[in-house]
Amino acid sequence: MDPTKEPDPAQLEELVRSAGVYFTVEPLRWAAESALYWAALGDLPKQRFPELDPDPYEPLLLLLERGGGFRIHSGFMELEYVSLPYRSVAERAEQPPMAIDEATLDALDAARGDR
Template sequence: MVSDPAAARRMAERLAAVQWDDDAAYEHRRSRGRLTREFLRRTAQWSLTVGAEEGWPFSDLAGALDPEVAVDPALLDAVQIGAASAGAFPVRPEAARLMVRWAALGELPRQRFPQLSDPYEPLLVLFGRGGGYSLSHGSIELGYGSFPILSVAERAALEPVPIDEATLDALDHGSPGVR
């Protein structure tokens, strides 16, 4: 069994520190779309790799990688971010739990599959750019646009896109050459 309680706690703290801001979400609508695309691509690749396609894009990747991964139940309860504090598009409780469980794996994912990028980092960056999301009819709704989920295979086949801060900022500000 793998368990990194410190990493799980850090993830819970990151989730709790998110500041929901509708104006920021609007200003970052282009980058949030890119982050959603990259989140779907990464989780699709992980889902196929570890056999966790059921429930994708919110399948239990941590449980598929290590069925005995342990997280303090009180910590999982602490990440139940409510709609009242998060505005119209909060972190869905099941996504928060999945992200904390993933963090509890520590370095195991990188050790086993160094070619795959962290599946939840794009979602964390998206939260940091103003808000969450909701699910609607096969799409992720970002408030200022909808992003189709598509199939695991379709998303896994996509090429990665950069999600560094400079690229995301350039995308939001309409810089030439950034798509």
């Protein structure tokens, strides 16, 4: 969208420092850095693609903030104790959205014994 925009180097350094072991997973590093690049664009994405509101990286950031991570292995995205087939963007867009509100996530964590 704008190749001249870059994230704040201090934010990128903090991301690398705070992410710990999960940041060694290449897809996670790429996704987290991409979220920072997206944020550096400001309102430009919302102006060009209003259907992408809320921020498409919000679920990823929520996952990381709650201590989660993922990896891609043998055609699956592994999210802690769940493996999901890695599908195309079109295939994923056809699926109904999953609830990721705080109450739902708290209930899932409680069922797993994390909270």
